[in-house]
Structure formats: structure tokens, C-alpha cells
Amino acid sequence: MxxxxxxxxxTAAILIILTTAFLRWLHVLPSASRKHWxxxxxxxxxxxxxxxxxxxxxxxxxxxxxxxRDVDPTRYKRRTYIVSSGDSFSTAKASEIEKxxxxxxxxxxxxxxxxxxxxxxxxxxxIWAVKTVPRARKIHQPLYSTPFSALWCLFGxxxxxxxxxxxxxSAPGQFPDLIMANGPATAVIVIFxxxxxxxxxxxxxxxxxxxxIESWARVxxxxxxxxxxxxxxxxxKFMVQWEALAKEINGSSGKELVEWRGFLVE
Numbered sequence: 001m002x003x004x005x006x007x008x009x010x011t012a013a014i015l016i017i018l019t020t021a022f023l024r025w026l027h028v029l030p031s032a033s034r035k036h037w038x039x040x041x042x043x044x045x046x047x048x049x050x051x052x053x054x055x056x057x058x059x060x061x062x063x064x065x066x067x068x069r070d071v072d073p074t075r076y077k078r079r080t081y082i083v084s085s086g087d088s089f090s091t092a093k094a095s096e097i098e099k100x101x102x103x104x105x106x107x108x109x110x111x112x113x114x115x116x117x118x119x120x121x122x123x124x125x126x127i128w129a130v131k132t133v134p135r136a137r138k139i140h141q142p143l144y145s146t147p148f149s150a151l152w153c154l155f156g157x158x159x160x161x162x163x164x165x166x167x168x169x170s171a172p173g174q175f176p177d178l179i180m181a182n183g184p185a186t187a188v189i190v191i192f193x194x195x196x197x198x199x200x201x202x203x204x205x206x207x208x209x210x211x212x213i214e215s216w217a218r219v220x221x222x223x224x225x226x227x228x229x230x231x232x233x234x235x236x237k238f239m240v241q242w243e244a245l246a247k248e249i250n251g252s253s254g255k256e257l258v259e260w261r262g263f264l265v266e
Contacts, residue, residue, distance in 0.1 A: 028199045030210070030236040048077035048126065049177040050164060052208075055083050055090035056184025063182055063216060065097055066265040073101050077126025080164050080176070082157075084135040084186050094130045101125065131160040136185045150189060157193035161208070175207040183215045188225050195234050209236040214258075216241045216265050220248070230257060239264070 053068065055061045073079070079101075081094040102125060121127040133156035137146045165175050179194055181187030191210050197203040212235040214226045219242050222230065229235050230249075239259045240246050246260035 024199060028195065028205065029233050049075060050078040050080070050174070051076040051178045051180060052080045052082060052161070052164060052176045052190070054179070054181040054184060054187040054190050055081055055087070055094060056182070056186065057084070057087050057089055059217065060182055060184045060215065061090045061093045063213075063265045064180075065093060065100075067180070067182065067213060068097055069100070071101060073125035076178075078164070078176075079126070079128040080160070081128070081130045082160060082186065082190055083130060083132055084153075084184075085132050086135060091130055091132075094128075098128050131163065133157050133160055133186060133189075136189050153186065153189045154193055157190045158197070161190075161193055161197065161203075175203045177207060177209065179208050179210045180213070181210070182213045183218075183223050183225050185225060187212070188228055191229060191234055210234060211237045212239065213264060214238075214240045214245075216263065218242070218245065220245060222249070241265070 051071075053064060055064055071079075079098070081090075081097070083090040083094065134149065134153045136150045136153040138149070141149065161175065175194075175197070179191060181191065191212075194203070194208040194210065198205055198208065210229075212226070212229055214222060218226065218240070222240075222245075226238075230238055237259060238257065239261065240249070241260070241263050243260050243262075246258050249258050250256050
């Protein structure tokens with residue numbers, strides 16, 4: 001009997017693994033996963049939801065404050081703000097965002113003062129928190145060390161997403177319903193972390209939908225974060241704020257890859 005060659009078997013096994021991994025990736029992408037639904041939730045959803053907001057330093061956070069001006073705290077009863085380590089500016093602005101949310105509720109000043117504190121649950125506006133993850137890349141950091149810091153940031157994002165799953169009175173044991181970002185590098189890592197959790201079936205496909213809103217400052221081209229996320233197709237909604245930019249992207253592809261609904265910031 002002739003000896004059986006191992007190489008063809010090994011090649012076939014690798015092809016099967018790669019094909020399975022690729023098909024799973026296609027299944028996880030928003031174009032497919034948006035078709036999945038949770039049988040325990042009545043649609044349209046009426047139960048309180050969780051939202052994760054990624055804040056970046058400077059202009060990104062200022063824009064996000066404007067984007068969140070009309071957020072409904074009775075709908076999103078758990079609100080988690082993710083900031084990078086050392087970004088005290090965004091941490092302070094998260095408190096300011098919550099102050100505005102609380103100001104819109106018709107309650108007396110005594111309850112208002114208590115509810116604006118992070119970690120305090122309120123029957124009307126729910127609970128909010130600020131979570132810190134390692135910075136993906138520091139200013140002037142050498143490129144050769146960036147993959148290591150990005151990987152450390154990824155682990156931090158896994159931890160934060162699992163923390164949002166715990167101690168949630170409005171939806172115990174559930175991952176966030178929505179992740180909202182507008183361009184900081186940390187946002188890419190957060191979205192990667194959410195996608196990996198769904199890919200590995202550690203989180204349901206119907207959780208952690210992603211809304212990415214490109215910065216108002218990006219008039220003619222996408223940011224690096226936007227280019228990466230659009231190329232990978234991991235966003236449920238990808239929005240730009242300039243009509244010419246939307247036409248440039250959609251026109252060359254023949255598909256509606258991005259949405260334009262006018263200026264979303266004030």
C-alpha cells in the first residue's frame with residue numbers, strides 16, 4: 001500500500017478552516033446580522049436600551065456632545081462613555097453631557113444633583129458611567145510599538161464591554177444595544193472588540209449595532225478611522241455630513257455605502 005501523503009490532507013483542512021472562517025465573517029457583518037432578531041424582544045423594541053458612546057479628545061468630543069443633544073434617557077437607560085487613558089477633557093465632557101440630559105427632565109434640583117453623579121441609578125433617567133481604556137496610540141509614539149498598544153487597548157475594550165453587561169437594572173446580562181462613534185482611533189478598537197465578540201458567538205448578533213458618524217471636518221475625504229471601518233463593513237450605519245463626500249463615495253461604488261442627512265452637529 002502506497003503511503004498516504006499528509007500534504008493534500010493538510011491543504012484541504014486549511015481550506016475548510018479558512019472558508020468556514022470567511023463565511024462566518026460574512027454572517028456577522030451588519031448586512032447579514034441586521035436580519036437576526038431576539039425572540040425575547042417585541043419589535044419595535046419598547047424595553048429600555050443600552051448605548052455605548054466613544055469619546056475622543058478635542059473636536060471629536062465636542063461634536064459628540066452636539067450629536068447627543070436629543071438623546072432620550074427613558075429609552076437609553078444605561079449610557080456608558082468610553083474614554084482613553086489620560087483624557088481628562090473627555091471625562092469632564094461626559095459629565096457635562098449627562099448634566100444636559102438631566103436638565104431636560106422635570107425634576108427638582110435635589111434629585112437633579114444626585115442623578116448627575118456617575119453610577120447613581122435613577123428610576124427616570126437610568127444610570128451612566130465613564131469607562132477608561134488604554135490609549136491605542138500616544139502622540140509621537142513610534143509606529144513599531146503601536147500594534148502592542150493597540151492590542152492592549154483591545155483587551156481593555158473587551159473588559160469594558162463585558163462590564164456593561166453586568167449590573168444593568170434595565171437589561172441585566174445583556175450587551176449594549178448600540179455603539180456610537182465619530183472618528184477617534186479608540187473607536188476603531190471598540191468596534192473591533194464588539195465585532196470579535198459577535199464573531200466568536202460570545203455576544204448575540206443582534207447586540208452592539210454600530211452607528212459611525214464621520215466628523216464634520218471631513219469634507220472631501222474620510223478620516224483614517226472612517227476608511228478602515230467602511231472598508232471592513234462593520235458599521236450598521238455609516239453617516240457623513242457633507243453631500244459631496246457622500247456622492248463621491250457612493251457614486252464610485254454604485255451602492256449606498258454611506259448616508260447623508262445634512263449637518264448633524266450644531
